[in-house]
Amino acid sequence: MNTRELLFPPGATRHDWVLDGMLALAMFLVTVLPYASYSAWNTTPRMLLMVTLSLMVLPLVLRRHSPLLMLAGCTFAGIVQVIVVNTFTATLVVLPIVAYSVARWVPGVAARSVVAIGGFASIIGPLRWATATQGFTISARGIVLFVLASFVCLGLIVTPYAIGRRVRESSVAHADRIAAAEERYQLLLAEREQQARLAESRARATIARELHDIVAHSLSVMIVQAEGGRAVAAKRPEAAVNALDTIADTGREALSEMRRIVGVLRSEPERRGADWEPAPSLADIGELVHRASDRATLVVHGQPPRVSPALELTIYRVVQEALTNFLKHAGPTATAVVTLAYHPTEIMVEIVDNGPGPTQVTTTPGHGLRGMAERVTSMDGRLEAHPLALGGFVVRAVLPVHHRATTTIDRGVHR
Template identity: 35%
Template sequence: MKAHPMVGDSLLAGLLAVFDLLIFVTRVQAENNAAPPPQPWFVTVPIILGVVVPLVFRRKYPVLAAYTTLFVGIPHSALELGLSSLFASCIMLYTLVAYVGRKPALLYALANAVISGIQIPLQYDSTEARVVPLIVVALLLGLCWALGEFVGARRAYQAEVEQRLALLEVERDHQARMAVAAERARIARELHDVVAHAVSVIVVQADGAAYAVHTQPELAERAVKTISSIGREALTELRRLLGVLRSEEAGGELTPQPGTQSLSELAERVRAVGLPVRLEIVGNVDDLPAGVGLGIYRIVQEALTNSLKHAGQGTKAVVRVERTGDRVDLDITDDGRQTAHSLVGVSGGNGLIGMRERALVFGGSLDAGPRPGGGWRVRARLPLATE
């Protein structure tokens, strides 16, 4: 019914119409032999329908439906065709209070009071007979007003909650985009340092080759080969750099960043702050491109930092770095309980967002999640660029 409110309103209108028609048929049968029916069918049925049909459209056109019911209800009550005009008017008052506002509802209630105050004395002779209908009408209208106030307040509260939830979702998405942008800017600055360092080495080697080209040709040849190797590596890093959104603040010293050679120092530092780490390196990872080495270092650093913060006391971690062919696989696991715990001593980035962005920069992938037997696992695969 909530998804299709007109269906429920149609059933309500149908019940009121059937109720009035049954009253009319009963009266006709009772007076069939004594006198002609008090009203013919072609008068009674349109009036009954005119009272109840607006109920179907009360949510879509509340004001029009309310006053249609009110004015058609005048002949309906005068001909004593049933109680559907009273019930329909009360439902319309509730609708105006809940869906439109207090001012239109107050005007409608006053119109009902005026019509009832004029019509009821005309229909009843004695004072006692007039008082009861007036009291019943006043009580029903008051009850419907109170019900409309309650439902209207709940609808307003629900609308406010939905609006706040929508704003929170927008804010969450905005924060996520900001985190991604900040991490990409950080990665871009680090790659900038790698490329700048390579260019500095090239300049030094080129100057040395220029001085030794005539007196020491072998030394000059080695310098040129070094320039070629470092230049190729710098081009690879530069291509990656162009794919990263970089902030305008490109600070940083022209020195190489940590790489796979620094993983042992990282493991020692993590052990010093309370997390036993076993480091396993399979294959030769010392000659990796500087950018790839930096990415490996940062992913391992971030994963161990998360273990320090969330795994709890007594946790052990295993870091496995394996180079196979043209890729490097990372596997960082811990056996923690994922409880709230925070230690200081290892710097980190933006959690899973940062690790995933670092893997994507090099065309790789990263998965993170709980282990079936307990603990947490981070797995990354970084392809190596070939020239």
């Protein structure tokens, strides 16, 4: 804290000026006027006595705005009063107010100055009164009166000072509690905002995966069917018609799924009913493989166990994305085998093709492989996706039947 803040503590208002001015005026009316009007108590001229006593109460105007300047003013007035007046005066009631104000509003070691000044004054004042009444003679009665007066004057300083420090400590502790509560509240808001952003990021990633799976697979199927239909249109018109039917069905299905996703994002009350349909399941994988290409076959080992809808959707999306990559990169003559092996504790999904793969090999995985890895990892599974030594590409996922925590994000996109 700098010198300016020490001399003029912040926080005093115009209302405090009014209250402190009224306090000084009240002390003047109660202590100065009655004492100065009754001249029998002293031999000091009345005008000089009134000025001397007024110097003690006027600094109270600075009680809140500058407690140390108030202390300096009262100290100067006390020195003048000791010199001019030879008896105690009613203005001594100002001293507890000064001690309390300094202890209450001045921080740190500077507040102890009022105790030091008060302790010194509690000796000088009674000594001045004793010598004025008894001269310089020393008696037992005079010593007793001097000691009692000194203790009384010291008590008028120490007691208000202790009360003021206690009030200040309580006020500071209360302000610290409020500041700590505000800090905790700000941290809570920041944590909630961070959680909201993470949830939003996860939702965006989930929706991006869904859109990628739907659009990429559907367009790949439509492109393959269109190219195949164009190739056989002249020789086998009925095959071209079947290809066009497949393209139309695939486009309608993709459009329907995209509408469902957009409907979830919009959250419109009037959008309900047909837009909310069950997510793809294990039973839909056969139709998925058949619709994708006649060069893909499905092999199933074992009986499908009862699993969560999230796990079924994960297996479906893995097969869908692997077939999409097969249609895009394996070439027009390659074939693919989709194998589903059901075991009591796990499900193995494998998609193997014999195509040459893309002409340019990159070490950075695409969005499709990254999306598959995220899906499989979220279900505590393992994913392998790499080229084969003799040509072709394999995608293999092993997922436990009993997932430790059912993921509901994927279900919410299609339900």
